Amino acid sequence: xxxxxxxxxxxxxxxxxxxxxxxxxxxxxxxxxxxxxxxxxxxxxxxxxxxxxxxxxxxxxxxxxxxxxxxxxxxxxxxxxxxxxxxxxxxxxxxxxxxxxxxxxxxxxxxxxxxxxxxxxxxxxxxxxxxxxxxxxxxxxxxxxxxxxxxxxxxxxxxxxxxxxxxxxxxxxxxxxxxxxxxxxxxxxxxxxxxxxxxxxxxxxxxxxxxxxxxxxxxxxxxxxxxxxxxxxxxxxxxxxxxxxxxxxxxxxxxxxxxxxxxxxxxxxxxxxxxxxxxxxxxxxxxxxxxxxxxxxxxxxxxxxxxxxxxxxxxxxxxxxxxxxxxxxxxxxxxxxxxxxxxxxxxxxxxxxxxxxxxxxxxxxxxxxxxxxxxxxxxxxxxxxxxxxxxxx
Numbered sequence: 001x002x003x004x005x006x007x008x009x010x011x012x013x014x015x016x017x018x019x020x021x022x023x024x025x026x027x028x029x030x031x032x033x034x035x036x037x038x039x040x041x042x043x044x045x046x047x048x049x050x051x052x053x054x055x056x057x058x059x060x061x062x063x064x065x066x067x068x069x070x071x072x073x074x075x076x077x078x079x080x081x082x083x084x085x086x087x088x089x090x091x092x093x094x095x096x097x098x099x100x101x102x103x104x105x106x107x108x109x110x111x112x113x114x115x116x117x118x119x120x121x122x123x124x125x126x127x128x129x130x131x132x133x134x135x136x137x138x139x140x141x142x143x144x145x146x147x148x149x150x151x152x153x154x155x156x157x158x159x160x161x162x163x164x165x166x167x168x169x170x171x172x173x174x175x176x177x178x179x180x181x182x183x184x185x186x187x188x189x190x191x192x193x194x195x196x197x198x199x200x201x202x203x204x205x206x207x208x209x210x211x212x213x214x215x216x217x218x219x220x221x222x223x224x225x226x227x228x229x230x231x232x233x234x235x236x237x238x239x240x241x242x243x244x245x246x247x248x249x250x251x252x253x254x255x256x257x258x259x260x261x262x263x264x265x266x267x268x269x270x271x272x273x274x275x276x277x278x279x280x281x282x283x284x285x286x287x288x289x290x291x292x293x294x295x296x297x298x299x300x301x302x303x304x305x306x307x308x309x310x311x312x313x314x315x316x317x318x319x320x321x322x323x324x325x326x327x328x329x330x331x332x333x334x335x336x337x338x339x340x341x342x343x344x345x346x347x348x349x350x351x352x353x354x355x356x357x358x359x360x361x362x363x364x365x366x367x368x369x370x371x372x373x374x375x376x377x378x379x380x381x382x383x384x385x386x387x388x389x390x391x392x393x
């Protein structure tokens with residue numbers, strides 16, 4: 001019986017120790033990354049250092065070799081290039097006809113033009129044109145050159161395309177659309193949407209401002225022959241990953257990848273929820289503290305469970321006086337209420353709970369003594385009774 005008890009106790013302790021480690025090991029690090037790039041390097045029969053272009057804001061990546069499943073060590077580097085990005089135009093959707101070659105919009109030649117046509121009468125037409133740059137860059141203006149004999153569109157809108165999401169950058173009426181200025185936006189893919197009621201003739205479109213140099217970002221990895229790789233980028237959180245050593249890649253001449261896909265959404269991405277309260281961290285007002293109700297009494301960015309109402313550097317759940325600063329958290333009577341917000345009388349009676357009973361006992365004793373004193377005192381004889389007794393004698 002004793003041996004069986006010892007065995008069960010040992011097994012229970014082992015489960016407590018090992019279970020968290022197994023849970024940690026089973027966590028897939030790829031779930032933390034929002035985007036991916038697929039790479040098929042063009043290499044011969046020897047391991048080769050490959051350089052893959054990255055968006056300039058990609059600071060941390062995870063490289064995985066598909067066949068083996070290994071994660072590789074890699075290095076990220078940035079450098080200045082003097083050439084500006086080149087653009088390609090693509091007709092995305094149009095409810096009406098477009099006459100002319102879209103390449104004429106980017107050739108900087110006033111004699112080449114495209115026409116945005118209107119089919120039918122008394123109707124508004126819409127044309128969407130996508131522009132893709134050779135690399136990501138900062139853009140803060142869009143210049144549209146209309147032909148001198150052209151009508152102006154009703155509106156022109158510019159959208160940025162990031163990770164499959166479309167965000168409106170700026171929208172102007174036709175007479176304001178020749179030069180549209182907006183706060184700096186970083187990106188590689190853009191969409192220009194024209195709405196118009198009469199045919200519009202455009203001789204050129206240019207993204208600005210003019211740049212003398214741009215930043216190019218890239219990651220280097222040691223690629224093996226006949227292998228494919230996936231680069232995970234934009235991590236939401238970080239987990240510890242064992243990396244296969246790729247050796248020293250600084251100062252080594254690298255080749256560009258033969259095939260590298262555009263940045264796309266990672267199908268394995270799972271929104272992080274560290275406190276397991278079913279609210280993803282990006283929308284959780286206390287991402288590290290369990291609060292599914294998201295209660296925020298002050299209506300700020302922090303929920304009550306991770307807020308500090310009195311600004312004494314102690315969060316509400318651990319503060320024994322959440323509304324009054326008390327850095328030392330002194331609690332004389334150990335009742336969970338700090339001295340700063342616990343009345344002195346209350347502290348005394350809580351520290352010595354027999355004091356109220358002592359007071360009650362003393363009061364009852366005094367009342368009892370008064371009662372005995374009064375009871376034992378002789379009653380006074382009325383004056384009339386004394387005179388009668390004297391006359392009789």
